[in-house]
Amino acid sequence: MRTPRRTQEWQRMGGHHRRPDEHELGRTPRAAWLVLAPIALLTVVAMAWLWPTEDLTPPEGQGGAAQYDGTITAIESSECTEDLTDDVNGCGTATVALEVPEDDPRQNPVDEAEVPLPNGPGAPEVAEGDDVVLILNETPDGESYAIVDHQRGTGLVVLVGAFVLAMVAFGRWRGVSALAGLGVTFLLLLYFVVPAILAGSPPLLVAIVGSAAIMLTVLYLTHGLAATTTVAVLGTLASLTLTGVLSALAVSALHLTGVTDDLSLAVGMTQGVNTEGLLLAGIVIGSLGVLDDVTVTQSATVAELARANPAYGALQLFRAGSRVGRSHIASVVNTIVLAYAGSALPLLILIVANTESLGSVVTDQIIAQEVVRSVVATLGLVAAVPLTTGLAALVLRSHPDPQA
Template sequence: MGHGHGRHAAPETRTMFRVALWIVGPLAVLTLAALVWLWPSDGVSPSDNEAQEHNARITEIRSEPCAEGVPDDVNGCGQATVEIDEGSEAGSSVDVVLPSGPGAPVVDEGDAVVVIASEGPDGQIYSIVDHQRGLQLWLLGGVFVLILLLFGRWRGLAALFGLTVTFSVLLFFVVPAVLEGESPLLVAIVASAAITLVVLYLTHGLTLATTVAVLGTLASLALTGVLAMASVALLNLGGVTDDISTAVVSTYEIDMRGLLIASIVIGSVGVLDDVTVTQSATVAELAHANPGYRFRHLYGAASRVGRSHIASVVNTIVLAYAGSSLPLLVLIVANNNSLSDVVTTQLITQELVRSVVATTGLIAAVPMTTALAAFVIRNARPERAERGD
């Protein structure tokens, strides 16, 4: 989102704009009512995990030779002294064993780390589990905001507000509602509709072209949801494919199949609204540049733009899913010589379903949005443009 589409406002009449709002208005009211109905009452309850995390700093490392048969990897063998920085134990120093094994953080004296304290036979046991990254993330976020505002200016500021809305809906509505036992798919549909309605109007303004993009996005999301449900059922996907999903279903008893479908729907929102805004704005620009264009001219020209856009975005979707699963792909392919066996595993099939369903919804969004935009904007022209046809 936030591409700066639609430099010229669509040549709209009050009547057509009012009709568009009559359609979007009830959808917005329905979405708001669903948000209120599904909104979690108790928030997220903490899990019954006895381990407690603390921010700490390494003050000393005492290395020593590893015992016979013990691998000398990552940090070697020995102990470290860490000083707790927060909580009731702030200022106290404890000794911990240097972290080792695959994925263990590489540490040095002075590093800011995260330690967990768990109960053992002889009292509390402390372990270093990660580095602290809060300051670095704030710096990275600050650079991102600065670049966005310098380049995007007021449109960039609107995009930041839209990003805030998106994260707020995900963190304060989607996750707590799913943890409270609501249907993941229903929550995802309501959240996606809310994000679409708020973010598109906030970023691109209250125009007829934006309204068309909203309707095209919502229609495409509905199709994506139906395809996701059908595909997951047809391929017998359960949604439990790794340790994280296993922990989620065993700890919180969440419907993982529904959560899989919900993730496909939510993951499609960002790409869908980019395509629908582009198509709607393209039709508006064509109508502004060529007042004599009829419906078929607007639809044909904008569709050619849409095909070019789809060709690049489809590749982006597939690469995004492949990139997030690359370590898994390496492991599966390295341990199995049969391509057919690799592709049909639940984990790979699940990623293929994500890509195929999202891509199908994306492709369908182009003709639907383009046709709607061409019809609405063509019929919204001032009368003098009509006499020039």
């Protein structure tokens, strides 16, 4: 098939309005690798330096109460002799068939126990046939069991299985790579971030290093070794660093301690973790998930604009990409605020119910902490849009346009 004469003349003129191909848009400039390679090396070195080497297994006798699984075979109700403050199951006992593990340290473990029906705030509502979790308490009168929860293993397996099937069916190989990235994220959190914090390393530093490792691994694993991915990585790293600096300044200026409930107090007292640093680490890690969404979207948007409009120069790509970014930020900001408000809703209800002044509610440390989370994360997102869009416009433009 012959090439049209007009196309031949245009090619001979070497016009800069040609359409960039997939290979051209996927090529990462050497300058980007010169920046990214030292960052990756520094991340690996920092992980090796912060990697916990101590045994974090609690000393014998300092762990929690022993837990056992069991199935309720019978329930015998009885009349209550006194009023219950929070009646869930009423008075009586439940007969539970216990699942005793083979390595149980007791000499003569029982395989059936009579336990009182659970009542009180948060107590599980039980019925005959339910699979439950019990704790064993050693008392002067002997062993005593108590039902504390339902078993959820089967339900969680079914739910996770449905999630995996949906990801693979819809995303195909991209869905498989996304699941692999999710697995890497959990592994880094469980085997590096949490143990390193428990070992006494600064939580903010651990969070930044762990987030960098997650970002470098997951983004390339999910989106491939493309120029758009490299741009997203650099934009995420710059925005994440800014988020960490802003969160440290805000927490220090507002005198936030990170202790807002019994859980954070227990972590600080029993594990010796710096709760202020833990608050900063939570802000950084929580921001990462939204940041990489914004940066990947902006990078891909600029790439599509460059492919659809080969005449666009860097400035035109930046302006067009920024318009998309502003719309994205407007929706993401509401998502962040609602996510943090939802997680703190029980505490928010309790504070509002016991406080008359709206001003005192907003300035309470619990609410102030959530405000700092939302505001700092939003500032990081706002910065991510121009940073990533500008970098993408420089890297992904087909040819410089003198008129742009």
